[in-house]
Structure formats: C-alpha cells, structure tokens
Amino acid sequence: MNKFVIGGLALAMAFTAACTKKVKLDSDVKKASYAIGQQIGGNLKQQNIEFDADALSQALKDASVSKNEMSKEDMQAAMMKLQEMTMKKQTEQADKNSKTGKEFLEKNKTAAGVKVTASGLQYIVVKEGAGASPSKEDTVKVHYKGTLMNGEQFDSSYDRGQPAEFPVGGVIPGWTEALQLMKVGGKAKLFIAPELAYGPSGRPGIPPNSVLIFEVELVDIVKKADKAASAHPVETKKAKK
Secondary structure: OOHHHHHHHHHHHHHOOOOOOOOOOOOOHHHHHHHHHHHHHHHHHOOOOOOOOHHHHHHHHHHOOOOOOHHHHHHHHHHHHHHHHHHHHHHHHHHHHHHHHHHHHHHHHOOEEEEEOOOOOOOEEEOOOOOOOOOOOEEEEEEEEEEEEOOEEEEEEEHHOOOOEEEEOOOOOHHHHHHHHHOOEEEEEEEEHHHOOHHHHHOOEEEEOOOEEEEEEHHHHHEEOHHHHHHHHHHHHHHHH
C-alpha cells in the first residue's frame, strides 16, 4: 500500500500544471517538465489508472505554494479507494480477457499450419532452421516482435535495431518451450496463452490474462551450456526462492 500511495503522490507532483492552456517549450526546464509528463502519462495509461487531469493540475499548483486541500488521512483513504477501484477493474478485465483469449485459441488451433503442444502452446513454423536447437540451460540471441490479439505491439527487438540475448530458462514458459522446438536460423509465430505468459497479473503494456502473439527468429546460440557445470544463474536464483 505504501508503494501505491507514494507512487500516486509522485504522479500528482510530476504532472504538468498546463492542462487548460498550451505551454511553449521554450526553455530547458519546460522541455524537461514536458518529458517527465510524457513519461508519467504513458505510465498511467499502461497501468490503466483512472484519474482527473484538472485535480492533478490543481494539486501540483497547491503543492508548489505549500497548500493542501486534504488531510494526510483523507489522502491515504483516497489512495486506498483508488487501489480498490483499480484492482476491481483489473479483475474484471482479467475475466474478460480470459474468456476472449480461450475463444481465440480454440479457433486458432484449427487454423492452417498451427501446431499445438501438450502445454497448450500454439505455433506456426514460418521457416525451418538449419542449425542446432537450444536447451533450457543455453543462452540465445533472438529477434522478435510481440503483439496483443488486437494487433497492438508491446515490444520489438526489430525496432531497437538489435536482437535480444537471454537464457532460454529465464523467460516466460511459452518462450522457454518454443525456443527448444526451434533451430538456429528458424522463424516461428507463437500464440501464447496467459497461463504460459504473465497470467492474471499482466505487466505494463500487457493487460491481465492476455494472449500474446510473437514473431520469433532464433538468430544464434551464443552460450552453449556446460553440462558439467552448475545450473544457469537464473535457475540457481529461482531455486533459492
């Protein structure tokens, strides 16, 4: 709760006071303030938090002159209420996404070229690779693009201009399984159920219980596992929990 309250107050303080009139970005301070506002606004949008821009603007103005229309107790109660509303909204969204996701995957599993594993992972082999297949302990280099069912992109190594590098066993279960089915040089399209991804908790940019769709290219196995060595650090860390 403390993190939520602190985060909520930080958002209010960081929001720009110029909600009713356009401000000229003609100074370094104004440009930096606008950049902060963009970051905070994007964060609010990703977390799907409901807010009133005018109230946020007024709070910023009041705080700048050490004025406060609410007591600390009232502010805490308001933030607790917001948390309750947000959690309720997230639960409702998770239930809705779970239903639509199951309907999508049920229909998708009969589409041309789609293969389904015992875990429920669905994938299409776009291009067969000619190299080796990684094990769970290996580290790989991968190019990918991730979207939601509605086509909205939430991540892309292509946009960053370089492939990502990570341990096969250190990613979501759907990826861990899919990578071991691929060969270096291969490309695949993955349809990952929430249970094999981020589940009901979701993450910034990914709503709860979302089906994730990835275009994946296995570029290389950059670090082959030493079978005589101990488990990969990611696995070791998990084991300690």
